[in-house]
Amino acid sequence: MKNRFLLLALSLFLAGVGAIEAQSNKISFEEYDLDNGLHVILHQDKSTPIVTVSVMYHVGSKNENPELTGFAHFFEHLMFEGTANIPRGEYSNYVERAGGTLNANTSTDRTYYYEIMPSNQLEMGLWLESERMLHAKVDEIGIKTQKQVVTEEMKQTVDSRPYGTLIEEITKRAFKEHPYQWRVLGAADHIFAAKDQDFVDFYNQFYVPNNAVLVIAGDIEYDNAKQMISKYFNEIPKGKKEIYRPNIVEKPLGGEVRDTIFDNVQLPLIAQAYRTPAIGTDDYYAVSMLNTLLSSGQSSRMYKSLVDEQQKALQAGSFAFPYEDPSLALTYALPNMGVDCGDLEAAIDAEVAKVRNELISEREFQKLRNQVENSFVQSNVKLANRAENLATNYTYFNNTDLINTELDKYLAVTREDIKRVANQYYTKDNRVVLYYLPKSQQN
């Protein structure tokens, strides 16, 4: 205890003189594979004495059995229950006792688990992540409790939240074949009906080193980190089952799909979702720039026209889903009180038509490039974000260095590309349109 205080006092003294290390903007890293197929990425940044230990499993809701949806997300809960060596409920306590924090999130394409630890607790983080990769507790008690918790999560984040069902209502209309049709949370009755063995099977198939990438980022020494990683991860056996990766190509939508949802909302919402290319493709970057043009900042086309000038909308936005397979770009707006939804939709369509018909000006194009550059720089400021970006780039593209080069992909998009993708993808036959209306308007 005494030593600790001395050290603390020393560190506080040094705080005054410690100059902050200037770094080049290039993010450096090392990467390699273990024999069991686990991909490892190491990134050193010694400016704060913390380290991020994270594992991205290449499994999301799209890898699920259509009859048993919600599993990838359910594991986001189960993986905190414990392991052969970690008693139930203790997983997070180890992290907290070590002064760290942890969490996880799930998407359609991957699941991400991470701890941010003081840098002297790197080994703890490695032990914890290796434990759940080797032998997580997938048993009756944990499954039973988490079934209830997940049901409440569904209510809180979907059922009780205004427009909480928006994404699932869109995806189920936009996809007939592809697993993007169901929501990440899955169906409540699938989760409830699932047998314990179903969960065990899912774990054995997907939560294996050859389906994961381990990222260690922060205040580390490369050699030391590598040694510790072998110590904890080498012995984890490679998965024996073939990993299910759906290779489903969704047919063109073949005509506009249009529907109305009556829900517990006070204000209507209009959403248009266009089928667009997968993340990482050249056209994805062009579509993404198109969305910046439409809705990023108050001078953006939609904000300026719909919210400021015509005052038809309270709010308007758009974005491309960053999904691994071809998916959607969403445009939405909430009408101001007393504004007819049809009127507002026509105004949105007019803005999109303008992009289809007219090449954007050089100045506006330069604005887009500046906006993209700024958000690219900001996206790598925090260590935890850098770790996740490294993991994502490897998982989706097998190209970790994209973290340094992705901006070039955006900057390679031309004015003509933006016009072209507007014409190619932003067509009536290629979209789902939903109106959310208050239940009181239902007759």
Next chain:
Amino acid sequence: MKKSVLFLLALLVAFNINAQLDRSTPPKPGPAPKVNIGKAKSFELKNGLKVFVVENHKVPVVSYTLSLDLDPIVEGNKAGYASMAGDLMSTGTTNRTKAEIDEAVDFIGARLRTNSSGMYASSLKKHSGELLDLMTDVLYNPSFPTEELEKAQKQMLTGLQSQKDDPNAIASNIKSVLRYGKDHPYGEILTDETVEAITVDDLKAYYDTYFRPNVAYLVIVGDISVKEAKKQAKKYFAKWESKEVPTYKYDMPKAFEQPKVVVANKDGSTQSTISLSYNVDLKPGNPDAIKARVMNQVLGGGSFSARLFQNLREDKGFTYGAYSSLSSDELVGSFNAGANVRTSVTDSAFTEIIYEMDRMRTELVPVEDLTMVKNSLTGSFSRSLEDPATVARFALNIEKYNLPADYYETYLEKLNAVTPEDVKAMAEKYLKPNNALILAVGDVPNMKASLSKFAQDGQVEMYDFYGNVVKAMPLPADLTAEKVIAKYVNAIGGADALNAVNEYAMEGSMSVQGMPLKMKIYSRRPNHQCVETYMQDNLVSKQVFNGEAGKVVSPMGEQKIEGEMLENMKTESILFPETQYTELGYKLELLGADNVDGQDVVKMKIVNPSGKEQTVFYSRSTGLKVKEVSTTPQGTMASTYGEYTEVNGVKFPKKMTQVVGPQSFDIVFETIKVNEGVDANKFDI
């Protein structure tokens, strides 16, 4: 055999390799790393503007945060004008229109936000000159265009409309009004009227009064040297004119003397948004602050191991998450514990929250738990230092709240010194479930009654979005009289079960003016009825109807029932007429929402085929009939029903109270028999 030896050998080898790693014990940490709190440099301009600079050259970004140190103001019937003034500063200057400002900001990929107590701007370093031009144009020359105000009002009104359905917004309004009072700056809420009352002059006056350098701090963070920062500060902010800014003092709002239990409705909700909250006197830098934070962290801070999370989520599965917060504030601090729970466990969730609060007050926290929380807070303190804005915030807090200069440098030391006794003392001082507002927003009819146990007087009040008391809950728009009856029929067993009843007999007792009486009721399909009253086993009165004729036997003699009364009995004696109201020609009318003995009810007018009118009240939550009021020759007669009991799949009220004029009878039916045979001569005339 050989094979198994080989196998054994292989196992041994495997064992040897594995022996290097004992997975069953967690690894030990390395030596603790140094925690460096970066330094902020500060200087002051002649006009009183205090500037803080934190250098961080990791990424080529610079941010400028201007923050005003103001006392909160009471806005009264123009609530919302201060925030409107802040929002609208960037919507036009004497040099630029809103569209020009927006375009200029977006063109350099920058961010510029204004609010009632300052502004924030950030961009890549290479654009910082243009950014400061824009920022200071907005700071010095806002023009508050009328059309921008009108636009903002329209948006704010639309926003208010959508909040009316948001359980968190409803809860927040009710908490504001009830805890601080409508005259306290924290108790004010926006309404359509206050928003509409705001004028351009209000905005200009606010700006002119409060946006002054002598109450302002400018914090510059990022890829910039102190020297450059000084140069920029002087160039852009030295001409800002100072002027005295008014200050305000407020009394501490009164605490609740006992738990105040309140509900608010959100139609169709499957969850209740619950909170237990109250005001605390805890100012930033108070010597209790660190110890109190540790205490709250044990109870319900954001971690998985916190007691509320463990109890309500991991143990009970009531919720996706349960948390508490204890926040300091210069005016009034706040404690809040809450969660979103499924409707049926609304009361149980409060019980568990109060249980955990009591446990904090009465038991010493185990050293192991305390150590974990301290480590966790130490970690989060260290992690927060990754963001250079944290260092700037520390420096600003020291200045703003007059904290000792080494407050943050000694923070970890003070944190580590907290003992279990300190935590208990903080719990005793700051956890006060008996002075709390206990609030649930959700499906009121299905949770209100269960909450009465938390109020000393058993009273649960209902409030609306604006923090006003609601006498009765408004009915859903799609409710009809027929739906109410259908729900009632279902509630007492459903049409099939009711149609299966051919006859029933009920025996009850009551006391009239001190005399015990017995009552026996016999009923048979389609509309035979006999009601007998006994005193000490002697029949004292009897009323019979056999489907066509009726009579009354009393000590005064026997009398035939005739005329209007007879007509009335023909329908009144029908078993469960509710299953065939339409065919029988009953007329139904939905009168609205009401309240019977604290229960939310639907009020209906029911007119039978002979024209006799009754007002009937059905429970909103159970659908059961709770009260009937009719006019009799003796005066208004009100019957209330309770303790419904199931017999042969049909629910009968075991308890009935009749009030006729000044008299009141309580009848309790001890036996209820269905389809067990009724002596046929009971219905003889």
